[in-house]
Amino acid sequence: MQRNNEMKLGVFLWAAGYHEGAWRDPSAPANCGVDIGHYAHLAALAERAAFHLIFLADNPSVSELDDAHIARSSRNDGFEPITLLSALSSRTQSIGLVGTATTTYNQPYHLARMFASLDHLSMGRAGWNIVTSGFRREAANFGEEDLPDHEARYARAREFVEVVKGLWDSWEDDAFIRDKRSGIFADTAKLHLLNHRGDYLSVRGPLNIARPPQGYPVLVQAGASDTGIEFAAEFGEVVFTAAPYLEHGQKYYTTLKGKARTLGREDHQLLVMPGLIPIVGRTKQEASEKLERLHSYEHIDVQIGMAERGLGSVAELRSLNLDSLVPETLPQSNFIQSRQKVYLDVAARQKFTWRQLIRFISDTKGHLMVVGTPDEIANAMVETFDRHAADGFNVIPATLPGGFKDFVDLVVPELRRRGKFRSAYSGQTLRENLGLKRPANRFAQVGVSSRS
Secondary structure: OOOOOOOEEEEEOOOOOOOOOHHHOOOOOOOHHHOHHHHHHHHHHHHHOOOOEEEEOOOOOOOOOOHHHHHHOOOOOOOOHHHHHHHHHOOOOOOEEEEEEEOOOOOHHHHHHHHHHHHHHOOOOEEEEEEOOOOHHHHHOOOOOOOOOHHHHHHHHHHHHHHHHHHHOOEOOOOEEEEOOOOEEEOHHHEOOOOEEOOOOEEOOOOOOOOOOOOOOEEEEOOOOHHHHHHHHHHOOEEOOOOOOHHHHHHHHHHHHHHHHHOOOOHHHOEEOOEEEEEEOOOHHHHHHHHHHHHHOOOHHHHHHHHHHHOOOOOOHHHOOOOOEOOOOOOOOOOOHHHHHHHHHHHHHHOOEHHHHHHHHHHHOOOEEEEEOHHHHHHHHHHHHHOOOOOEEEEOOOOOOHHHHHHHHHHHHHHHHOOOOOOOOOOOOHHHHHOOOOOOOHHHHHOOOOOO
16 A cells, blocks of 8 residues: 555654753743643644644653752653643544553553543544653662663563553453443453463453553554564554654664564554654744754753763763764663664764764754754655655654744645645544554454453
C-alpha cells in the first residue's frame, strides 16, 4: 500500500516549552507545569489545527545531576501524563492523547488498566509511549541503587508489552452484554485468563475493564540503539526519534522499516515521526532573534547539567577545556545510549568543541531544529518527508504557547497549500486518524479458551 501524501503531525507539550530557558519567557505562565488551563489551551489549539496527537514525556524522578541545575530548571514541577491526559480527554473530541510510561518501574496490570481507562474515557484516542527508564535517579525511587543494564531493561520491556497486550485481550469486544432483562452482565465464554509466567513477570489476569475501543491504544516507541530499533520494529506503531540531519533520518527510516518488514509488518503500519523544533519568524532575522532571546534566559549551570545528563554522566564537563574538540568516542553509557550516539555523531560531523556541543544539546537535545521563515521550515519538513526520512513529525515548540501558535498560524497553512497536511479529522479514533489497523483479540482470533 502506498503511503499517503499527507504527513502526520503530533505536538510535544512540555510545560513552558522544550528549551531550557522557556519558563523565563514573559508570555509563559510561571506555574504552567501544573496549570490545567495552560494545557487545555494548547490541546484546543492543536485540535483546531487537526493535529493527529498530543505527546507527553515523563520521567519519574528529579533527574538533574546537582543542586545548581535543579535550582534553575523548570522540569521538576509537572503533571503525571496519564492523569493529565485523562483530564484533557473531556476537553477535546478528536485529537490523540499519547502518554509516556516506563516498563522498568511499573507493573503491567497497572498500566494496562490505566491506558484502557484512558482509551474508554477518550472514546478511542489513547496512545502509550513505551520507554525503559534511562536515568539513574529513577532507581532510588523504586528501591534500587542503580538501573538494570540496558539489555536487561529491554528484555523486561519486551515481556512487559506482551503481557499488557494480553491483558487488553482479557475480554472479547462483545463480552459485556449488560442485559438487564436476563440479569446477565458478561458472557464468561468470552473471558480469557492470561496466566503468564515469564523471566521477569507473573500475571494471571483478567483485566477488570472492557477491551479498549481501539483494541489496543496506539503503541508509540522511541528506540534508536540497536536493541531499541529491534524493539521498535517489533512493537512500535508510531516511532518518535531524533534525526538532526537528513541522512541520519533516512538511514534510521530505512533500517527500521526493513527490520519491521522481516517480521511480516507492513510499512504503513509503522509511522516514523522524528522531532522537529521550529523557531518561526516572519523573517530569518526575527527567528534568529527569538532563539538568541532564549539563550539569554539560560544559565550555564543548566546547559552543562543538561549536556552531562544527555551524555550519560560519562563526561565531567566542568573539568574539561570547553574549547577543545569533542573526541569521536566516549565510554558507552548505561543510560540513553541512542541519544549519546546522536550527540557524538553530530559533534564529529560538525567538528564541534565541547562548548559548541553543550549549546547544541541545550538547544535541540538531538532533534532537528529549523530557525527561519514559514517557507524555510515547510521546505525542511517536505524534503524530509518526500525523501523518506519521516512519515510526519512530532513538533516540539521551543516555547509554549507562543512557539506553537506561530507554527499553527504560519507554517500549517503553508503545508496545506502544498498538499502536505490535512484540514480536518478523518475518523474518531487515533488509529483511524493515523491509518493504523485495529488489532484482533488474540484469543478470539484463534478460537481458544485460556481459562483455567
